[in-house]
Amino acid sequence: MAATAQTSVRPPASAAAAVPLLRANGIVKSFGGNRALNGVSLDVRSNEIVALVGDNGAGKSTLVKILSGAEIPDEGTIQVNGVPAEIASPHDAQDQGIATLHQHLGLVDCFDVAQNVFLGRELSARFLGVFPYLLHGEMRRRTADLLKQLDIRLPHLDRPVSTMSGGQRQAVAISRLLLGDVKLIIMDEPMAALGVQEGQKVLDLIESLSQRGISFLIVSHNMEHVMSISNRVAVLKNGNLVGVVPTESTTRQDLTSMIIHGRV
Ligand SMILES: Nc1ncnc2c1ncn2[C@@H]1O[C@H](COP(=O)(O)OP(=O)(O)OP(=O)(O)O)[C@@H](O)[C@H]1O
Ligand SMILES: [Mg+2]
Known part of the structure; x- marks a missing residue:
């Protein structure tokens, strides 16, 4: 269309x-x-x-x-x-x-795009099968893939979302819903x-x-x-x-x- x-x-x-x-x-x-x-x-x-x-x-x-x-x-x-x-x-x-976008968006201002997209669903692994660590690179890669798929263009994925405009923040919040x-x-x-x-x-x-x-x-x-x-x-x-x-x-x-x- x-x-x-x-x-x-x-x-x-x-x-x-x-x-x-x-x-x-x-x-x-x-x-x-x-x-x-x-x-x-x-x-x-x-x-x-x-x-x-x-x-x-x-x-x-x-x-x-x-x-x-x-x-x-x-x-x-x-x-x-x-x-x-x-x-x-x-x-x-x-x-x-069913996902809901609330008016407050539920973003963490000091986190970057990937950290917000994966908020509460962080990808992690265990070093030597014991010590947990976050897979930051993987989350960044998947976030970039997701945004590309959705045709959402954001200038800086690695900056805190507090530096973004209202519309860009909404785009991050919507992408977050679409992870599931x-x-x-x-x-x-x-x-x-x-x-x-x-x-x-x-x-x-x-x-x-x-x-x-x-x-x-x-x-x-x-x-x-x-x-x-x-x-x-x-x-x-x-x-x-x-x-x-x-x-x-x-x-x-x-x-x-x-x-x-x-x-x-
Ligand atoms: N938690 C609550 N406790 C008591 N009354 C409530 C509560 N939530 C909503 N109401 C009442 O229910 C009615 C409907 O409210 P609702 O918030 O659903 O309206 P709305 O259509 O979203 O209005 P608006 O356009 O102002 O956002 C209102 O009379 C409101 O005062
Ligand atoms: Mg209302």
Whole structure:
């Protein structure tokens, strides 16, 4: 596909008839007396980018947290590839191929790119079968291979990530997710803290990863980004799913109306 994130509206993914990659069904979650999600059902298909929009407090982050194992729903089920999935921790989500990019990115500022990519999964060996040591060279080589594969260009792999721009840091955090076997990346407001150009680079990276078969669920308040990158848009209001619409057959005005008035 030659289209770029800037110029095209992505058509709906073709797998409409197939079993969705992820299916959340009737998700309910309350905090004290406050019902954050009121029976929300949402599918993400293979090779699809779904945007999740809604006003402040609509329940977007709560849904993301449930799908990424950070919160447990009061009611409802989750299926991955048609199979019921118990997602009770971020580790469970990872086992299902679901990775989440949090707004704080989870990078260690004073570490370089390879150290961050392999953070918590460092490669090591034992000298004389006893003394453990880290395989720095191997981790650097694999990181460089991974970035090349993903077509991510960073000027200096051996500098602390604190010296990098917001967009470059996001690229490192995304590469980190892709070290494992990831089918779905969930992002909560990924571009919120970035400038226009940096945000566009991240959109381009999402587009390119999606063409390699990774699905995305992206929370965003930026309607321009939503319109340019998603196949479908899901709208939440006060914990209810207002609707899910194909991006190519909707407009920003339609979406704004759904967000504000709660109807299609
Ligand atoms: N840990 C919590 N404890 C109590 N209430 C919570 C908690 N997390 C979320 N809520 C409430 O649940 C509702 C949904 O919050 P949520 O963070 O999911 O909204 P959101 O759509 O992500 O909003 P925003 O666009 O502002 O990020 C809100 O009323 C919020 O106050
Ligand atoms: Mg939120």
